[in-house]
Amino acid sequence: MQVPDPIELTRLLAELKTEHRELDTAIAHLADTVGRDEIQLTRMKKRKLQLKDAIARVESRLIPDLDA
Numbered sequence: 001m002q003v004p005d006p007i008e009l010t011r012l013l014a015e016l017k018t019e020h021r022e023l024d025t026a027i028a029h030l031a032d033t034v035g036r037d038e039i040q041l042t043r044m045k046k047r048k049l050q051l052k053d054a055i056a057r058v059e060s061r062l063i064p065d066l067d068a
Contacts, residue, residue: 004061013058020051 027044030036 006062009058009062013055013062016051016055016058020048020055023048023051 023044027041027048030041030044
C-alpha cells in the first residue's frame with residue numbers, strides 16, 4: 001500500500017475546505033433568494049455534506065498511525 005504524501009494531502013484538504021466554504025456562502029445566498037430553486041439548493045447541500053465527509057477522510061489520513 002502506498003503511503004500518502006502529507007504535502008499532497010494538505011493541499012487537497014485546503015482545496016476541499018475552500019470549496020466547502022464557497023458552497024456554504026452560495027447556499028446561504030440561494031436560501032435568501034425569493035423564488036429559489038429548491039432542487040438546486042438540495043443538490044448544493046448534498047455536495048456540501050460530501051465535501052464534509054471528504055475533509056474528514058483526508059484529515060484522518062494526515063494523522064500518523066501509532067502501532068501500539
